[in-house]
Amino acid sequence: xxxxxxxxxxxxxxxxxxxxxxxxxxxxxxxxxxxxxxxxxxxxxxxxxxxxxxxxxxxxxxxxxxxxxxxxxxxxxxxxxxxxxxxxxxxxxxxxxxxxxxxxxxxxxxxxxxxxxxxxxxxxxxxxxxxxxxxxxxxxxxxxxxxxxxxxxxxxxxxxxxxxxxxxxxxxxxxxxxxxxxxxxxxxxxxxxxxxxxxxxxxxxxxxxxxxxx
Amino acid sequence: xxxxxxxxxxxxxxxxxxxxxxxxxxxxxxxxxxxxxxxxxxxxxxxxxxxxxxxxxxxxxxxxxxxxxxxxxxxxxxxxxxxxxxxxxxxxxxxxxxxxxxxxxxxxxxxxxxxxxxxxxxxxxxxxxxxxxxxxxxxxxxxxxxxxxxxxxxxxxxxxxxxxxxxxxxxxxxxxxxxxxxxxxxxxxxxxxxxxxxxxxxxxxxxxxxxxxxxxxxxxxxxxxxxxxxxxxxxxxxxxxxxxxxxxxxxxxxxxxxxxxxxxxxxxxxxxxxxxxxxxxxxxxxxxxxxxxxxxxxxxxxxxxxxxxxxxxxxxxxxxxxxxxxxxxxxxxxxxxxxxxxxxxxxxxxxxxxxxxxxxxxxxxxxxxxxxxxxxxxxxxxxxxxxxxxxxxxxxxxxxxxxxxxxxxxxxxxxxxxxxxxxxxxxxxxxxxxxxxxxxxxxxxxxxxxxxxxxxxxxxxxxxxxxxxxxxxxxxxxx
Numbered sequence: 001x002x003x004x005x006x007x008x009x010x011x012x013x014x015x016x017x018x019x020x021x022x023x024x025x026x027x028x029x030x031x032x033x034x035x036x037x038x039x040x041x042x043x044x045x046x047x048x049x050x051x052x053x054x055x056x057x058x059x060x061x062x063x064x065x066x067x068x069x070x071x072x073x074x075x076x077x078x079x080x081x082x083x084x085x086x087x088x089x090x091x092x093x094x095x096x097x098x099x100x101x102x103x104x105x106x107x108x109x110x111x112x113x114x115x116x117x118x119x120x121x122x123x124x125x126x127x128x129x130x131x132x133x134x135x136x137x138x139x140x141x142x143x144x145x146x147x148x149x150x151x152x153x154x155x156x157x158x159x160x161x162x163x164x165x166x167x168x169x170x171x172x173x174x175x176x177x178x179x180x181x182x183x184x185x186x187x188x189x190x191x192x193x194x195x196x197x198x199x200x201x202x203x204x205x206x207x208x209x210x211x212x213x214x
Numbered sequence: 215x216x217x218x219x220x221x222x223x224x225x226x227x228x229x230x231x232x233x234x235x236x237x238x239x240x241x242x243x244x245x246x247x248x249x250x251x252x253x254x255x256x257x258x259x260x261x262x263x264x265x266x267x268x269x270x271x272x273x274x275x276x277x278x279x280x281x282x283x284x285x286x287x288x289x290x291x292x293x294x295x296x297x298x299x300x301x302x303x304x305x306x307x308x309x310x311x312x313x314x315x316x317x318x319x320x321x322x323x324x325x326x327x328x329x330x331x332x333x334x335x336x337x338x339x340x341x342x343x344x345x346x347x348x349x350x351x352x353x354x355x356x357x358x359x360x361x362x363x364x365x366x367x368x369x370x371x372x373x374x375x376x377x378x379x380x381x382x383x384x385x386x387x388x389x390x391x392x393x394x395x396x397x398x399x400x401x402x403x404x405x406x407x408x409x410x411x412x413x414x415x416x417x418x419x420x421x422x423x424x425x426x427x428x429x430x431x432x433x434x435x436x437x438x439x440x441x442x443x444x445x446x447x448x449x450x451x452x453x454x455x456x457x458x459x460x461x462x463x464x465x466x467x468x469x470x471x472x473x474x475x476x477x478x479x480x481x482x483x484x485x486x487x488x489x490x491x492x493x494x495x496x497x498x499x500x501x502x503x504x505x506x507x508x509x510x511x512x513x514x515x516x517x518x519x520x521x522x523x524x525x526x527x528x529x530x531x532x533x534x535x536x537x538x539x540x541x542x543x544x545x546x547x548x549x550x551x552x553x554x555x556x557x558x559x560x561x562x563x564x565x566x567x568x569x570x571x572x573x574x575x576x577x578x579x580x581x582x583x584x585x586x587x588x589x590x591x592x593x594x595x596x597x598x599x600x601x602x603x604x605x606x607x608x609x610x611x612x613x614x615x616x617x618x619x620x621x622x623x624x625x626x627x628x629x630x631x632x633x634x635x636x637x638x639x640x641x642x643x644x645x646x647x648x649x650x651x652x653x654x655x656x657x658x659x660x661x662x663x664x665x666x667x668x669x670x671x672x673x674x675x676x677x678x679x680x681x682x683x684x685x686x687x688x689x690x691x692x693x
Contacts, residue, residue: 007297010506014278014452017514026276032460033265035258051477085494107495111442115408131478140492144441148434166463166478175459177291177424177486182441182496185482190434193474194350194366195373195392196235197242203349203396204403205434205481 034167044129044162045213051132055188056201057209059132065092068156068214072121073097075154075210079118082110086123086141088156092214094121104143114149120206122147124155124186126172127211130165131187134211138182147186153206155186159213218569219544226540232370236362236541239369240532246475247529247583259471262464267587269461270523273422274513280422280455281504287425291487293500300507301331307503308333308414308447309340315445317342317411321403323429323436324348325416326364326526327449327505329548333414344414345406347435349399356383362542364549365473365528370541403435413439413497417450418525419465420502423458426486427502430469430479437481446488446497452504453513453522459484465525468585472527508561518593521557523586530580530590536573545570552580556593564597564604571597613660635677 001009015022039047049059062068069092076099083095083102095102100121104110114120122142126135134155138144147153163169169185176183190205201207226232251259273280285295298304312320320337322328322344334344334355346355350368354361356379361367368376373392380398381388389395415436417427427448429436440446456462462484470476489496512522531537531551542550546567547558555570571594580590605611624630 003296006299006303010297010299010452010504010510011278011281013506013510014281014513017510018275018277020276020278022278023282024279026272026279026457029272029457029461030265030268032458033261033464034460055480105494110495111408115404128478133478138489138493138496140494143494144437144496148437148441166466170460170463173459175424176484177287177421177426177459181291181485181487181490181493183484184437185478185484187476187478187480187482189480190432191480192349192396192433194348194353194368195371195376195395197239197366197369198373198392200393200396203400203433203435204347204407204438 032170034171036168036171037164039129039164041159041162044164045159047129048127048132048162048211048213051130052188052209052211053132055132055209057132057188057211060210060212062212062214065214068212069093069097071212072100072154072156075152076100076119076121079152080116081119081121081154082113082117082146082150083121084123084142084146086156088123088158089121092156094156107143110143111145111149114145117150119152119154120146120148120150121154121156124157124211125161126169127157127162127213128165128169128185129162133185133187134209135169135183135185137176137180138184139180144182144184147184148205151202151206152208152210153186153189154210154212156212156214162213216566216568219546223540223544226544231372232541233539235370235372237538239363239366240538243366243474243528243532247472247532248475250471250475250477259468262468263585263587265464266468266525266585267520267523269456269464270586271520273455273457274453274519274522277452277455277513280457281452284420284422284425284455287423288487288502289425291425292490293425293487293502296501296503298503298505298507301333301336301505304328304331304449304503304505305333305336305340307501308412309337309342311445311447311499311501312337312342312412313340315411317445319406319410320344320412320414321406321410321435321439321443322346322351322413323415323431323439324351324367325414325449326548327416327451328414329361331505331507333449345403345410347403347406347439348431348433349396352399352403353379356380360543360548362550363528363531364526364551364553370543407435407438407442410443412445412447413441413443415439415446415448417448417454417502418469419456419462420450420454420504421457421459421462421484422455424484424486426459426484428462428466429483429485430466430481431483432474432476432480434481437483440483440485441496444497445499445501446485447501447503448485449503449505451522452506452509469525469527472529472583472585512557512560515560517596518556518560520588521553521560521593523588524553524557525586526553527585529583529585533579533583535575535577535579540573552590552594553588556590556597559597559601564601568601568604571595571601632679635679 124134192203337344353368363369419428488500537551559567
């Protein structure tokens with residue numbers, strides 16, 4: 001049977017099962033349930049820090065880009081690091097730190113570099129206060145694997161990008177697919193409890209996540 | 215109809231370490247869930263459950279519309295939707311893509327759908343190595359077993375068994391610490407990730423309007439499977455659709471809390487098609503394979519259609535007194551626990567797995583914790599009724615029917631009922647060979663089998679009728 005025939009057969013079965021005719025529009029789906037609470041920034045920062053640190057991540061506050069750069073320098077000293085091509089990282093001078101490699105535009109080269117690097121440094125498009133999450137949208141400036149392959153991930157987020165939670169994210173981005181092929185919400189370091197329900201960090205992704213709020 | 219697998223059930227029930235492993239793990243998962251839904255969140259949580267139920271109902275009632283919308287949107291994003299009627303068609307498609315591109319190694323992330331169709335075996339037969347990369351699934355694959363829990367597939371294994379397994383299969387030093395075992399797996403699997411030509415994942419949700427899939431995980435292996443290899447194929451059932459991206463929020467909040475007590479799992483990936491112009495990494499090709507394999511059959515039963523709302527959180531397993539005793543491997547299919555008990559007979563037909571809906575105390579815990587409010591107890595009853603009808607039709611239940619007719623006749627004829635009561639009283643003395651509240655003469659044939667695991671309470675000295683009559687008399691005297 002050809003792929004088109006299989007498609008036709010399954011769609012026909014679906015229509016027969018639910019009693020609908022071909023090419024009829026659906027009635028309006030239920031109103032989305034999104035509640036965006038009003039939380040002042042300092043409280044959001046507090047929530048975010050508490051949530052991420054509960055997951056054994058670390059939150060750092062930096063007053064300026066320069067302060068962020070100093071924090072990254074401290075965290076990456078004696079280590080090899082890959083930084084994404086985010087304009088923000090360049091602006092803060094993070095990409096020019098010693099031991100920080102950047103500017104990769106080829107997937108294979110990036111893969112090789114990330115596989116052996118100790119630290120991955122990225123921006124984050126948003127952060128979510130209630131869950132301590134970082135939200136990254138894949139873009140020319142942000143590859144997917146810099147936040148994934150190295151054992152330590154450092155993310156830089158301007159504090160005005162700190163949202164209250166998921167509901168606000170999906171209110172701001174009603175359809176992430178309009179902007180990127182890949183939106184990833186990162187909530188703490190990689191973990192597993194597959195052996196006797198005992199928590200182990202860093203199974204496939206990073207074992208440590210640092211968020212620097214600027 | 216097939217007999218109940220009594221022997222394997224008994225083997226599990228007499229295996230103390232296994233029983234303890236299942237009991238302890240499910241208890242921990244129950245506690246984690248409870249802690250993730252504190253008092254102040256209850257009201258919101260209920261409203262999310264209601265909303266999730268509404269969305270699933272709406273989507274399934276208009277599924278053809280959303281499937282066509284999805285196909286169009288996914289195409290616009292450079293991806294391709296492929297339909298498969300059964301597991302063989304999924305395997306054929308993946309094999310074909312792999313052979314065209316000369317791929318010999320496939321990395322896989324955890325997916326109940328691919329477990330359901332035994333994808334790895336199919337690929338193995340074609341000479342393609344498929345490696346499970348979720349830690350629990352990897353352990354199970356090395357052991358040559360099948361998952362015993364929807365969320366924690368290796369829940370039945372102890373660290374000591376895993377230590378032996380890794381030493382034997384991976385030729386490494388025996389390590390009993392879960393942390394060290396995890397590092398061994400990370401090292402071995404990292405090599406596979408870096409060299410695989412194809413990544414296969416499942417999808418927790420498929421967003422029609424966005425042409426996107428959503429994958430929820432904690433380890434990062436699904437992100438690796440969907441980012442590193444040049445081709446990404448996601449496999450999901452046709453029931454996984456939701457209309458819009460905004461609908462996903464409510465499901466994410468329910469899923470993590472219900473499954474492992476996490477407000478949000480570590481990684482949530484929202485993926486629409488292959489890498490786009492200018493993006494540095496990510497797959498060059500993206501396919502979404504949507505599987506029927508029995509789903510349209512369930513869809514056609516309006517009363518049981520809600521079985522397809524399931525988001526595979528595993529909460530009903532953890533809270534089920536039957537699952538907690540017998541574990542996942544005594545269920546005939548990869549889906550175990552209460553959800554397995556309702557979907558297995560619907561997918562495979564009553565004939566084979568008719569006994570599953572009876573493997574329940576009907577305590578209702580499954581329905582209470584279900585994040586999408588599937589009325590599991592009701593469907594269990596519905597399937598029981600069908601199993602009995604089936605038995606009657608095949609003439610298997612003649613004796614049982616006769617017994618119940620007799621019972622019904624006695625219960626609806628007061629004189630006969632009284633006589634039966636007297637008979638019961640007359641035989642009450644234990645001298646006459648009574649055991650477990652039943653006279654020896656009754657312990658024959660099918661009744662004997664039934665009584666093997668059941669005890670009746672001894673008959674009381676006075677019947678309710680006696681007590682009632684005495685009370686009436688006393689009241690009459692008072693007046």
